[in-house]
Amino acid sequence: xxxxxxxxxxxxxxxxxxxxxxxxxxxxxxxxxxxxxxxxxxxxxxxxxxxxxxxxxxxxxxxxxxxxxxxxxxxxxxxxxxxxxxxxxxxxxxxxxxxxxxxxxxxxxxxxxxxxxxxxxxxxxxxxxxxxxxxxxxxxxxxxxxxxxxxxxxxxxxxxxxxxxxxxxxxxxxxxxxxxxxxxxxxxxxxxxxxxxxxxxxxxxxxxxxxxxxxxxxxxxxxxxxxxxxxxxxxxxxxxxxxxxxxxxxxxxxxxxxxxxxxxxxxxxxxxxxxxxxxxxxxxxxxxxxxxxxxxxxxxxxxxxxxxxxxxxxxxxxxxxxxxxxxxxxxxxxxxxxxxxxxxxxxxxxxxxxxxxxxxxxxxxxxxxxxxxxxxxxxxxxxxxxxxxxxxxxxxxxxxxxxxxxxxxxxxxxxxxxxxxxxxxxxxxxxxxxxxxxxxxxxxxxxxxxxxxxxxxxxx
RNA sequence: UGUAGGGUAGCUGAACUGGUCCAGCGCUCGCCUGUUAAGCGAGAGGAUGUGGGUUCGAGUCCCACCCCUACAGCCA
Numbered sequence: 359x360x361x362x363x364x365x366x367x368x369x370x371x372x373x374x375x376x377x378x379x380x381x382x383x384x385x386x387x388x389x390x391x392x393x394x395x396x397x398x399x400x401x402x403x404x405x406x407x408x409x410x411x412x413x414x415x416x417x418x419x420x421x422x423x424x425x426x427x428x429x430x431x432x433x434x435x436x437x438x439x440x441x442x443x444x445x446x447x448x449x450x451x452x453x454x455x456x457x458x459x460x461x462x463x464x465x466x467x468x469x470x471x472x473x474x475x476x477x478x479x480x481x482x483x484x485x486x487x488x489x490x491x492x493x494x495x496x497x498x499x500x501x502x503x504x505x506x507x508x509x510x511x512x513x514x515x516x517x518x519x520x521x522x523x524x525x526x527x528x529x530x531x532x533x534x535x536x537x538x539x540x541x542x543x544x545x546x547x548x549x550x551x552x553x554x555x556x557x558x559x560x561x562x563x564x565x566x567x568x569x570x571x572x573x574x575x576x577x578x579x580x581x582x583x584x585x586x587x588x589x590x591x592x593x594x595x596x597x598x599x600x601x602x603x604x605x606x607x608x609x610x611x612x613x614x615x616x617x618x619x620x621x622x623x624x625x626x627x628x629x630x631x632x633x634x635x636x637x638x639x640x641x642x643x644x645x646x647x648x649x650x651x652x653x654x655x656x657x658x659x660x661x662x663x664x665x666x667x668x669x670x671x672x673x674x675x676x677x678x679x680x681x682x683x684x685x686x687x688x689x690x691x692x693x694x695x696x697x698x699x700x701x702x703x704x705x706x707x708x709x710x711x712x713x714x715x716x717x718x719x720x721x722x723x724x725x726x727x728x729x730x731x732x733x734x735x736x737x738x739x740x741x742x743x744x745x746x747x748x749x750x751x752x753x754x755x756x757x758x759x760x761x762x763x764x765x766x767x768x769x770x771x772x773x774x775x776x777x778x779x780x781x782x783x784x785x786x787x788x789x790x791x792x793x794x795x796x797x798x799x800x801x802x803x804x805x806x807x808x809x810x811x812x813x814x815x816x817x818x
Numbered sequence: 819u820g821u822a823g824g825g826u827a828g829c830u831g832a833a834c835u836g837g838u839c840c841a842g843c844g845c846u847c848g849c850c851u852g853u854u855a856a857g858c859g860a861g862a863g864g865a866u867g868u869g870g871g872u873u874c875g876a877g878u879c880c881c882a883c884c885c886c887u888a889c890a891g892c893c894a
Contacts, residue, residue, distance in 0.1 A: 388853045395853050408854075426844095443854055467829065467844050469855070474886070475829070530892090560894095585892055586819055598894060677890085688890070741894065789894030802887090813819095814885085 365402035370446065372436055379433040380407055380448055383485055384459075386468040387424050394421055398430060398448075401484070404491050404636045408439065408447040416453055426468050427459030427485070473805050480809055480818040488640065491633035492798050492806055495626060499794060502625035503578060503599055506618055512601065513572040517561025517579060522553055523768060530584045531556035532594075557582035562785060563716075563772055565602035566745060569783050570775055576601040578790075586813050590802040591736065593791060595811040602785035608718075608727040608744040611784040612704050615731055615740050616657045618788070619702065623649050626797055634798075642799025648734065649797070651701055658699040661707045662686075662725065665694060672698075685712045686730075688737060695732040702733045715755045715764070716772075717743035718782075729786065736796050742786020749776035 360381055362368075369378055382400035389395075392413050397406035409432050411421070424430065434451040441447075465479055466486065476483040483489045507514070520534050534555040537544035546554055561577040568575040581598040601614065627634065627649060638645035660668070669680040669690050678687040686694075686705070695703045707725040710717075717726035731740035746752045753773060756766050766773075794806035804810035809818045 386854080388851095388856060390851055390853055390856095393852060395856095397854075406854095410852080439852090441852055441854070462845060463828085465828070469829070469843060471829065477886090581894080583893070587892060588819080588887095589890085589892090590888080592893070596894070736894095738894065787894060792894055 360400065366398065366400045366405075366407045367403035369407055369436065369448070370403060370405060370444070372446065374436050374438045374446055376436045377434070377451075378436055378448065379431060380409065381431045382407070382429070384424055384426055384428045384430060385487075386426055387421075389421075394424070396424060396430070396432075398432065399485075399490070401490055401494075404487060404494075404632050405444075408441075408444050409434075409450055409453075410437075410447050411450045411453060415450060420453070420455060423455045423458040425459055425461040425464070427461075427464040427466055427482075428455055429457040429459075430455055473800075473802065477804060477810075478817070484808070487636065489805075491630075491636045492794070492800060493808065494633050495630050495637075495798055496794055496806065498626050498629045499622060499790070499797060500578070502622045502629070503790075505625065506621045507574075507576045507601065510574065512574040512576050513568065515561070515565055515568045515572075515575045515577050517558065517564040517577045517600075519558055519580060520551075520555050521558040522551070522555050523563055523772075531559055532582050532584045559583055560598070560787065561600050562602065562787065565600050565785060566772070566775060566783065569602035569604045569785070570779060570781070573604045574601070575603075588813060590804075591792060591795065593803055593807060593810055593812060596803075596807065597790035598787050599790060600785060600787045602783065604781050604783045606744070606784040607782055608706060608729060608784060611742055611744060611786060612657075612659060612706070612729055615704070615729070615742065615786055615788075616702075619731070619733075619739070619793075620653050622793060623653050623797065627653075637798050637800075641801070645799045652733070652796075655701045657702040657704050657731070659704045659706065660694075662705055662709065663707065665690075665705050668698060669693065683709050683711070691730075691732045691737050692734075695737075696734045700734070702731060705730050705732065713743070715759050716745050716752070718746045719751060719755075727784075731786075733796055736792050739792045739796065740786050740788045742784065744782065744784040747776055747780045747782050749773060749780070752776055 364378065366380060366382060369380055372378065380398055382398045385397035385399055385406050387394060387396050394411040394413070396409040396411065398409050399406045431454045432448055432450045434449045436446045437449045439445060439447040466482055471486070476486065476489070484493060504514070534557060535544060536550040558581060560581060561579060565575055565577050577600045579597065580595055582595050584594065585592070603610065603614065634645060663682065665686065666680055666682050672693060674693070677689055680690060695701070706727070706729045707720060708728045709724060710719060710726045713726050713728045717728045719726055727744035729742050730738050733739050746755065753766065756764055756769055791803050791806050794800070795803060798806060800806050804812065
């Protein structure tokens with residue numbers, strides 16, 4: 359295996375004179391009269407290592423196998439490069455081709471491919487410059503998220519992936535069953551869990567349990583939605599981060615969400631600058647300006663009621679009318695964050711009837727302590743709320759949803775949390791891949807997750 | 819799921835109102851060359867997404883289906 363300090367990323371920074379062994383996959387080969395040049399990459403860096411093989415070092419039939427996509431080990435001396443474009447290069451002493459890649463058949467060429475072409479090549483696209491940068495950023499973002507919470511004493515909770523509860527309002531669910539194929543109707547009582555079970559649509563309810571024991575907690579795991587959504591920002595399987603805090607109201611919740619987003623951007627700007635530069639160059643010229651704006655400017659904070667008033671006097675012909683009581687549409691959210699304020703906007707206090715049952719009712723009797731964080735280009739990146747901690751109020755809300763299939767007895771434990779040591783608490787959910795889109799400038803969510811699951815697509 | 823576009827060589831695109839499908843890149847071969855999106859020359863490579871229909875003749879027109887993309891809804 360490649361040992362620490364020997365990744366291509368490290369070799370590029372080493373001083374000439376060192377004897378090293380580089381391993382990786384060939385991007386391109388160029389032949390000169392007396393030398394061959396090989397661009398080698400092991401996924402650690404957006405920059406390739408240039409390997410120089412003097413003519414005659416290895417037989418022509420070996421050179422012929424060094425084509426785009428082939429896997430190599432090269433041992434030799436790092437030397438100062440006489441050419442432009444790199445400080446050092448690897449002068450090969452011994453070279454091994456582990457796996458060739460027939461150039462007549464290998465799908466990746468040394469030219470640019472567009473993202474749609476690469477999508478069906480899920481087993482190979484990780485080797486490209488673009489996906490190398492994207493997935494290094496993804497790794498750095500995950501690390502940044504854990505760092506943010508760990509630094510603040512939050513406990514990482516593993517919420518269950520298989521769930522029996524239906525977090526109302528979070529969309530339709532995938533059923534989990536061991537029912538054999540060919541059985542027309544499955545008897546639920548005979549099924550594996552003896553009850554209906556689903557893939558989780560949210561870890562929030564379980565996170566609340568832990569928040570009322572550890573005060574500050576967060577989840578970070580896969581989430582599933584069986585919606586037939588076909589857009590550049592929806593997946594059937596995606597990752598979500600859900601912090602949940604006891605002794606926390608909506609104001610604290612907003613403060614944390616803002617600090618959270620800013621911290622992520624700061625850390626990735628610090629850790630992945632070369633990758634972001636690559637992505638900015640090829641995909642989003644405004645990338646750095648957008649990221650630096652998010653870090654620098656205080657987020658705008660307005661109420662839903664204020665947002666409605668602003669939109670109504672915007673002098674626009676909205677496709678969907680703006681009136682108090684209906685949810686904000688994409689066009690409205692975009693106007694607020696991209697045109698009116700030109701920075702992230704937190705909208706709070708939405709009408710009760712358009713939000714989930716667990717959100718805390720405000721004193722006005724009409725709104726709940728909900729918040730959505732909107733960012734330019736992406737739209738809603740965070741949704742959260744202060745939770746209803748008053749037992750009787752919560753019970754009445756659940757009963758009021760009985761016509762929509764909510765059963766009070768299914769929420770027995772959720773209600774008990776309000777009977778035993780309850781306290782005001784709040785939290786939110788952030789779509790990991792939405793944040794990835796914002797950070798990388800990628801326009802389609804399918805290009806920021808290794809193996810996207812969307813309606814009709816579960817390959818790889 | 820709705821609306822609008824679109825599926826032509828390995829890739830990106832072209833082909834006027836129906837008339838033998840082109841080019842660049844990639845690939846193969848040769849030449850040149852401390853190259854770096856290398857350069858020059860030659861060559862190979864196509865049942866135009868699938869199935870029907872109209873027509874003397876369909877990449878082009880009609881119908882159905884599949885897939886892709888954008889926008890919208892659902893949301894993160």
